[in-house]
Amino acid sequence: MQLTNAEWTETEEDIARKAxxxxxxxxxxxxxxxVKHKAISLVEMEDMWNLHDFLSAKRHEVDxxxxxxxxxxxxxFAGLVKDGWLSLNELEGLTSDKIAKISALARM
Structure with a gap:
C-alpha cells in the first residue's frame, strides 16, 4: 500500500504538509x-526522575x-486521525483513494 512520491500532486503535498x-x-x-502540570506537582526527587522518564518516552514516541x-x-495520517490529532476533514483535497485508505487504517 506504499505510495510513491509521484502519486502526490503538488497541491496534495501542500495539504499534507499543512495537516x-x-x-x-x-x-x-x-x-x-x-509537562507544566507534572512540573508543578513535583515534590520529591523521584517525581523529577519520573518526569524525565516521561519526557524521554514522549520524545521517542513523537519522533x-x-x-x-x-x-x-x-x-x-491514519495514526494521527486515530489518536485524535487530526480529522479527515483537514485532509480534504487529497484523492478519494488516499482518504479512503487513511480512514480505513484509522479504524483499525
Whole structure:
C-alpha cells in the first residue's frame, strides 16, 4: 500500500504538509501543558526522575510518529486521525483513494 512520491500532486503535498504541521503543533501543545502540570506537582526527587522518564518516552514516541516521507504519509495520517490529532476533514483535497485508505487504517 506504499505510495510513491509521484502519486502526490503538488497541491496534495501542500495539504499534507499543512495537516502534518497542524497535528504536530496540537500534540506538542498538549504535551507542553501536560509537562507544566507534572512540573508543578513535583515534590520529591523521584517525581523529577519520573518526569524525565516521561519526557524521554514522549520524545521517542513523537519522533517516531511524525515521519514526513511521502510514501509513509497515509500511515502517519491514519495514526494521527486515530489518536485524535487530526480529522479527515483537514485532509480534504487529497484523492478519494488516499482518504479512503487513511480512514480505513484509522479504524483499525
Amino acid at each position: 502534518f504541521e497542524t497535528a504536530y503543533k496540537r500534540e506538542i501543545s498538549d504535551l507542553i501543558d501536560s 517516531g510518529k511524525y515521519d514526513y516521507r511521502l510514501p509513509m504519509l497515509v500511515f502517519v
